Each structure stands twice: as C-alpha cells, then as structure tokens.
Amino acid sequence: MVFYTGKLMKSRDLHNPTIVVVTDRNDLDGQLFGTFSACRELLGEDPKQANSRSELRKLLQREAGGIIFTTIQNFSPEDEEDSLPVLTDRRNVIVMADEAHRSQYGLKAHVRASDAQLVYGYAKYMRDALPGASYIGFTGTPIETDDKSTPAVFGDYIDIYDVEQAVKDGATVPIYCESRLVDLNMDEATRQWLDKEVDDLLEGEELSRQDALKARVCAKRSYRW
Structure with a gap:
C-alpha cells in the first residue's frame, strides 16, 4: 500500500492526487498511519490522520495532494444531517480501503430493526461525500455472498497473492x-x-x-x- 501510494503521488496523469486510506478500526488506522509516516521520503509528504468527522471534512477541503487516514465511521452524517454533503468532487481522489471485505457494503437502504428507519451503510455515505473518487480494496479474505461481495463493490481482482505463492517465496511457512x-x-x-x-x-x-x-x-x- 505504501509503494502503491508512492507511485500515485508521483503520477503526472493524476495531477497531484489526494489519497484517502480507509479502515474500520482505530488500531488498524493507527498501525497503517505509523507505517506511512515512516516513509515520508518515498511519499513526498507527511500523511495526516483524521480523528473525527469534523477533522476529516477539514482535511478534504483542499485543492490537491494529501494522504489522509480515517476510519470509515467518520463518513457518517452529523446528528442534524440526514445525509452526508459532498466533501470534494475532484476526480483525482483515490480511496484505498484496507480489510476491504468488511464495512464496504450497505450501499442500498435497509430497515433498522430498532426503530424501523431506512438506513445505509458507511460505504454509501463515503461515496456520497466523494462522488468523483476511485476505489481500490486490499484484503486477505474477500467474500462473495448474495448480500456481500467484495468483487461486486471493487471490481475484478487486480492481483492475488495466496498462501501457496507465499510459501514458494519463503514469506511464510507451510500449514x-x-x-x-x-x-x-x-x-x-x-x-x-x-x-x-x-x-x-x-x-x-x-x-x-x-x-x-x-x-x-x-x-x-x-x-x-
């Protein structure tokens, strides 16, 4: 993910893109943020971490550039909002979702059992906020079921690195x-x-x-x- 981001930031075709790294857990967000922060020389700038919904909105109010870390929960509407406003409509925004088999669904409304209200998942609000963005998912365990499908959300697999290949490379031991x-x-x-x-x-x-x-x-x- 770091090397991919480094190539994106240097791409002339993308005209200084904004990278948004999305996870669904604070500990994972912090872990990845620490990894990226240690690679400033490769990335060309220091990543920023959004610790709240308001901080995320401020970080996205930029004309170009930036590597922003956030949990997907920060894309939920504020208490007085029914939906999330467009935070940026630029087309050179790249969203990188780690553990992409989780929390990337709910694009269609469903009835909440507690109060019978129609609600959406965080992924829907994220796409409302970033309508021009491109999305890429990283996961070791993609799922393909009737109501949740990682390829249906992110498209066909770009690359598959399975356990058999990892064993051949010496990256892990046989199980x-x-x-x-x-x-x-x-x-x-x-x-x-x-x-x-x-x-x-x-x-x-x-x-x-x-x-x-x-x-x-x-x-x-x-x-x-």
Missing part, C-alpha cells in the same frame, strides 16, 4: 492440517451415558445422517506450523 481423535480419558460409565445422550438427541434422524453428524463432531483438527 498442515491433520484429523485426529483426542483421548479424553473417559471412564466406561461416563462413556455409556454420553453415547445414550447422543442417541437420544439424534433419535428420528436417518442412520446415514446420524453417522455423518457423529463423525463431524468426533473429528478434531489440529494445526502445526
């Missing part, structure tokens, strides 16, 4: 999974009582279904690195 039964040192009376309890719970299930459930519960996975 092995093996099934094994754990000896619980259970006395015979307890074992018989437990077997009866299981049989009572599974009463009414087909035999094949019973065997499958027993096998799934009894199998324990261990991991070694």
Whole structure:
C-alpha cells in the first residue's frame, strides 16, 4: 500500500492526487498511519490522520495532494444531517480501503430493526461525500455472498497473492492440517451415558445422517506450523 501510494503521488496523469486510506478500526488506522509516516521520503509528504468527522471534512477541503487516514465511521452524517454533503468532487481522489471485505457494503437502504428507519451503510455515505473518487480494496479474505461481495463493490481482482505463492517465496511457512481423535480419558460409565445422550438427541434422524453428524463432531483438527 505504501509503494502503491508512492507511485500515485508521483503520477503526472493524476495531477497531484489526494489519497484517502480507509479502515474500520482505530488500531488498524493507527498501525497503517505509523507505517506511512515512516516513509515520508518515498511519499513526498507527511500523511495526516483524521480523528473525527469534523477533522476529516477539514482535511478534504483542499485543492490537491494529501494522504489522509480515517476510519470509515467518520463518513457518517452529523446528528442534524440526514445525509452526508459532498466533501470534494475532484476526480483525482483515490480511496484505498484496507480489510476491504468488511464495512464496504450497505450501499442500498435497509430497515433498522430498532426503530424501523431506512438506513445505509458507511460505504454509501463515503461515496456520497466523494462522488468523483476511485476505489481500490486490499484484503486477505474477500467474500462473495448474495448480500456481500467484495468483487461486486471493487471490481475484478487486480492481483492475488495466496498462501501457496507465499510459501514458494519463503514469506511464510507451510500449514498442515491433520484429523485426529483426542483421548479424553473417559471412564466406561461416563462413556455409556454420553453415547445414550447422543442417541437420544439424534433419535428420528436417518442412520446415514446420524453417522455423518457423529463423525463431524468426533473429528478434531489440529494445526502445526
């Protein structure tokens, strides 16, 4: 993310862009901000961190440049607002979302159970505030379900760096999974009582279904690195 930002900041085609690095946790925001702050020579300027909604709005009121860190929660409307105003409509704003499989949905309204009000997710307000921005997501665990899909929000994958490639590069070690039964040192009376309890719970299930459930519960996975 640092090297990508460095290339963006030096791109003549982007005319001194503004980079907005978005996370959904304060600790992650601080961690990334610290990493970027240590790379000023590469980036060409010091990044800024928005610690509140009002501070984020002030930081985005600029004509060009800037590397701004914020949590996505800062894109929520103020108490008296129903929606978020446009904070900048420039087209050379690049939003980099880390852990992009989280908090980047809710673009359509849904009914809030507590008060039956129509509400949106933070990602919708962020796009309202930055209508001309481009978005890129970084995640190690993209998801693709009916109501949440990382590729549907950010587009096709640009690059995939999986565990197999990381092992080949020596960046990590292999992970092995093996099934094994754990000896619980259970006395015979307890074992018989437990077997009866299981049989009572599974009463009414087909035999094949019973065997499958027993096998799934009894199998324990261990991991070694």
